[in-house]
Amino acid sequence: MISNEIIFFSAFLAFILGMLLLDLGVFSRKNHIVSFKEAGIWSAVWITFALIFYFIIRTHGDLIHGVENFDDLKVIQQRYAEEITLYPDDFERSLESYRSNMALEFITGYLVEYALSVDNIFVIIMIFTSFGVREKYYKKVLFWGILGALIMRFLFIFAASSLILKAGWVLYLFGAFLVFTGVQMYLNRNKEDKIEPQEHPVVKFASRYFAVVPRYVNDRFFVRKRGKLMLTPLFVVVLIIEFTDLIFAVDSVPAVFAVTTDPYVVFFSNIFAIMGLRSMFFFLANVMHLFHYLKVGLAVLLMFIGTKMLAHSYLKEIGFKTQYSLYIIIGILLISVLASLVFPAKPKEDPEQSSEKPSSAPKKTIKH
Structure with a gap:
């Protein structure tokens, strides 16, 4: 008998692949430069899909694991959601608590992955520029890059989940790695990366x-x-995009595992964020320079999530709830965006213009 998890997972993949094929066969038959308006519309579409999926989990999340009675729910709670409270005499109330927590984990994981994907955009822009890819081919490259990312995320997430279930100490390893990555990101925030x-x-x-x-x-x-x-x-270039996503997955996937250890919730939140990444790329590519404090915010975000993983046993004891993580994550991102707008970056001075004494030597001309 086919399990509910396989049915739900297959339906989700069919929807995602269907949307990709629709985009490839109908909306992207011809290579073209994606306009700001088109990018904005597709970004809104994918955010809307994510919110619809949130409400599906909120009302029918128990269907993912095939919860039919209190014993089923207790098994899932002990495996993935120890922080929720179950009521042995009230199955419906227990189910409502589980659905609510699962939906909150999904939207929090989605927000974390979406935020961390912003840093990926910086790198993708640098890749396209360094390799001289024509702008009208950006969408095609990102399409196949994201398709490969779906496969890699699937393997990465379910392998990590299996590892966590067998060896809980892996969470501490992930936490230490995220704190280290956050510190490195902060220290290198002003460093200009280059690709040869x-x-x-x-x-x-x-x-x-x-x-x-x-x-x-x-x-x-x-x-x-x-x-x-x-x-x-x-x-x-497509292979480089795949390689880059694999590197970013090392940071982002463990970060979502700090929110939930349910691999299905981690996968769903990751995929919706990745699907939105391509549209967000075209939407934000020309305004990313305005949010110069965003890297600082992402560094703090990684350090917070890593610390949460390191202290997850203590936080469980004091009753630290998923919504607290959501509030802190939103706060970090809002502060970094608002700080960027209130305190805009100073334009970089041209070394030639800022020199006090102009050179009297004749200038050499460079022939191209």
Whole structure:
């Protein structure tokens, strides 16, 4: 007999893949530069889907694990939600408590993943710029990049969940890693990252083991020359996007496990955030520079989540609830955004213009 978890999970994947195919076959038949308006609409669409899913969990979340009676609920509570209170004499009240907590975990995990995805946008912009990808191909590259991310997140999340269930001490390891990552992000907040295309490990790997065409061939990922199948630089960029998401998953997935240890809730929140990432990329790409304190906010967010994981036993004893985490996370993000707007970044001075004494030596011309 097929379990409720498989049915619910399959329906969720069918919906996500259906939306991706609809976008690919109907809305993205031709490569085009995504306008600010189009990006805003799609961002709103995916946020709306996430909120609808929140209400589905809020009213029918017990269907995910096939909870039919109090004994079923008690098993799930001991496995994933020890912080909720069950009422042996009132199954409906216990079920309501479980649904409410599960929905809150989903929306909190979604917010955490969405926020951490913002840092991913900085890197993706840098990748596209460094590799000279034409703007009208951005959407196609991100489409296939996100499709690969779905598979990697699935493997990563359920492997991590299995590990946590078998060895609870892994949560402390995750917590220490997140605190370390948050501190590193804060210390390097003003450091300008650069990508040297020829030195990137993915480029070196692809060049070593595959035949790669030296230049872009429109929007094609593969070309055949003299009977030999070759990769194009555009496909290499897709691989770099996948590699980048894998690195970010090392931070973001453990961060959501600080909110809930239910792998299905972690996966659902991750996927909705990733799906919104592509639209958010086009929506925020041109205004990211306005939120210069956002990196500080994300660093504090990672340190808070890591600390919460390290102290999860103590927090459980004092009754620290999921909604408290949600309030703190929202507060951190709001403060970082408001601080960016109230205290805008000072424009960087041009070294040539800021020099006090102009040089009398003749300027050398550089030929391009």
